[in-house]
Amino acid sequence: MTSTLWAGAGQIVDGPGGYTGVEAGPEWAAEVRRLAKERNATILAHNYQLPEIQDVADHVGDSLALSRIAAEAEEGTIVFCGVHFMAETAKILSPEKTVLIPDERAGCSLADSITADQLREWKAEHPEALVVSYVNTTAEVKGLTDICCTSSNAVDVVASIDPDREVLFLPDQFLGAHVKRVTGRENMHIWAGECHVHAGINGDELTAKAKSHPDAELFVHPECGCATSALYLAGEGFVPEDKVKILSTGGMLDAARETGAKQVLVATEVGMLHQLRKAAPGVDFQAVNDRASCPYMKMITAAALLRCLVEGKDEVHVAPDVAERARKSVQRMIEIGNPGGGE
C-alpha cells in the first residue's frame, strides 16, 4: 500500500476474542472506504454483522445472495464480513477472485458439528444414500455432499430425490426434523448437529413471548440455527400458526414494510433487527431472545475490518479439487426450487 495510513490503524489490538481498539466513527468509515477502493475490493456484510459493519459495506444480505454478488462483482477482491464457511462459499463460487475475511477465527458451531472424516464414516455406513447438506458446512463437507440446501428449499431438495433412496441429512437436526415431518420420508437419517449459540430459543421461551405479546406478529428467518428450531417449534404448535411468518431475509424486509402490526417478534440472530428497524422505523421489532447473538459473527469488528484492508488478510483458500466438487453440490441447490437466501 502506498498511501499514508490513518492513525487508528496503529491502535489495533489482537486478543483471544478478536481484534479491538478501534472506534467505529466517521473517520474509521472513511478510511475503510478509501482502503477498499485502493485494493479494488468490494465489502459484503452478512445480516448478522454489527450495525457499523453493515453500514460501511457495499452490500448487506444473506450468505447465498452475497456469494452470488461476489461472483458477479467487477472488483478482484471480496472482503466477506461473515463467518468462515460463508467466505468459503464465496470462494467456491468465485475461485479466480481473492476472498478475504477480516478474522478467520470467526467459525460456526453448526458447521463445526460435522467434520469431513465424520461424514466419510457416515457415508460408509450408508453407501447407497444421497447426502443433503445445509449450507452451514465447511467446503470439505460440501465437497462430499450430493446436494446442498438452504432451509427455504430443503423440503424441495429432499422431495426431488427418488423415494426409495436413503437420504443423509446434515448438520442441523431441527431443519432435518422439519423436512422429515413435511415430506413424511422415513428413509432419512438426520445428523444430530445444532447451533449452540441459539440453543437458548426453546419452546417455552417462544410460547411465553408469544403469549405476553398477543397482538404481535412473529417473523422467523429460517436460515440460522436459532430459527430452524423456531421453525420446528412453530410446526409443533408451540405458537399459533396464523401469527407466524417464515421468511427469507428479503421477504422479512418486505413484510416489515407492509405489516399492519405495531409490534413484531423476531426469531433470529439479533443483528437482523438493524435492517428491519431501518426498513420500518414505525414498527416495534423485538428479539424473541435478545441473547441470540452469534459471537463468531461479532468477531468481525471495526478493528478486524480495518486490519483486513490494511494487511490484505485473512485470505480464504479452498483446494481446487475440493472447490470443484463443492461447487457442483451448491449448483444443484440453486437448480432445485427456490433456494431463498442461505443463512
Ligand code: SF4
Ligand atoms: S448463529 Fe449459529 S449457525 Fe449462525 S453463524 Fe453463528 S454459530 Fe453458525
